[in-house]
Amino acid sequence: MIDITNLTSYKKCVNRINNNWSNFLQKREKRLLEFHQYGKTSEKISESIMDTLFSEVLDWEISLLRYQIGNADIILTNQGIKYLVIETKRPGSLQWSERAIEKALNQALRYAIEQHIKTLAISDGSILYAANVIDNNLQDRVYIDLNKSSPQLDLWWLSVHGIYREYTLDSKPLQNRVITVDYDISDKINNNQKLHPKYKRPYNCFAYVGDINKTSTWKLPYLLINKRVDTKRLPKAIQTILTNYRGKKVSSSNIPEREMPNILKKLGSAASSIGLMPNQNIKTSEIYYQLQNALDQIK
Numbered sequence: 254m255i256d257i258t259n260l261t262s263y264k265k266c267v268n269r270i271n272n273n274w275s276n277f278l279q280k281r282e283k284r285l286l287e288f289h290q291y292g293k294t295s296e297k298i299s300e301s302i303m304d305t306l307f308s309e310v311l312d313w314e315i316s317l318l319r320y321q322i323g324n325a326d327i328i329l330t331n332q333g334i335k336y337l338v339i340e341t342k343r344p345g346s347l348q349w350s351e352r353a354i355e356k357a358l359n360q361a362l363r364y365a366i367e368q369h370i371k372t373l374a375i376s377d378g379s380i381l382y383a384a385n386v387i388d389n390n391l392q393d394r395v396y397i398d399l400n401k402s403s404p405q406l407d408l409w410w411l412s413v414h415g416i417y418r419e420y421t422l423d424s425k426p427l428q429n430r431v432i433t434v435d436y437d438i439s440d441k442i443n444n445n446q447k448l449h450p451k452y453k454r455p456y457n458c459f460a461y462v463g464d465i466n467k468t469s470t471w472k473l474p475y476l477l478i479n480k481r482v483d484t485k486r487l488p489k490a491i492q493t494i495l496t497n498y499r500g501k502k503v504s505s506s507n508i509p510e511r512e513m514p515n516i517l518k519k520l521g522s523a524a525s526s527i528g529l530m531p532n533q534n535i536k537t538s539e540i541y542y543q544l545q546n547a548l549d550q551i552k
Contacts (some may be wrong), residue, residue: 262414266312267406273310274404280305281399285344285378295343299378300326302399303339306381311412325364329416334526336416337383338365339374347377354382362391369480371527372416383411385420386481394420417528454478460490460516461508472508473516475523482523488540491520495543514551521548 257263281302300320307313307329319328327339340361347354354375361373365386372394374383379399384391395407409415447466448455452474456462463470473490477483494513508516521544524530529537531545 257409257415257418260414262412263409266409266412266415269312270310270404270406270408277305277310278402280309281378296326296341298344299341299376302378303327303341303376303381306399306408307411311408313413323364323368325361325368328368328370331413335368335370337372337374337411338368338370339376340364342375342377344378347375347382348379358382358384358391362386366479371481372411374411417526417533419528449474458483460519461512463508473520475520482527484527487520487523487529488538491524491540491544494520495540495547517544517547517551520544 284298284301284305287298304315304318304327307318308315313329313331317330319330320326322328325338326341328335329337329339338361340357342353342357347357357375358373361375365371365373371386372383373386373391374381376382376399381395381397381399383394383396385394395410397405397408399405410418410420447468449459449468449471452458454474454477456465456468456471458474458476458478458480459471460473460475461471463472473493475483475487475490494517521530524541524544525533528534529541531537531542
């Protein structure tokens with residue numbers, strides 16, 4: 254397991270957090286005074302606090318914060334990829350209310366699932382809680398108390414170079430609570446959409462589709478039905494092309510050779526989206542090194 258404290262991106266981000274935390278607290282206090290004294294729009298106050306936190310304390314350019322996409326308050330993007338959805342609530346409303354927290358999480362999770370975003374956060378300007386979306390449930394990532402006078406270095410896990418990494422600290426917030434949302438992703442699937450008889454997913458979950466009307470031509474499943482990366486089948490799909498999987502290797506009779514570059518790029522994009530490529534994780538599986546080598550040859 255990689256030691257994040259040795260990463261240059263970690264050191265730079267920690268230095269940025271340390272240098273800007275005091276100024277952030279001052280700006281946050283000013284925003285909260287606007288809320289208490291002048292009755293400013295409540296959720297907008299928390300939203301502005303998040304703006305300052307992510308663009309000044311962390312390393313997200315303000316242009317990478319998008320607003321009201323699919324009803325989500327804030328979505329953080331980079332290179333066109335959505336990495337984090339943030340649901341903001343009235344200042345102080347989440348601090349002491351378990352019911353309010355659960356409601357906000359359900360709302361944020363709904364937006365994350367609908368837009369295929371793997372990390373979400375909720376904040377009321379006083380707390381910031383972030384979680385990973387795993388099989389439509391939540392697994393804790395970080396909990397930040399924005400009232401603390403000391404710089405909150407765990408924020409690195411929500412930075413540009415921390416957001417795509419697997420959370421690796423030994424102690425996680427809120428006792429590793431896993432929260433189930435009252436939301437069925439299957440509702441988003443057209444009931445008339447044809448599913449593969451074996452894998453129970455539509456054609457666009459496969460890396461190669463010969464004929465959209467013939468499930469026998471749908472090869473190399475690598476996405477789940479909700480279009481998130483299937484972490485179990487992705488390496489199998491890559492192995493089937495580059496080496497073999499259980500003694501089977503794809504042949505030109507199943508997939509035309511001319512399609513291989515596009516398929517490999519598609520699988521590489523999926524691996525990159527979850528931080529498995531060698532430039533993202535030097536201790537990744539050997540198959541991803543082989544994939545990178547193949548991609549280098551077809552550029």
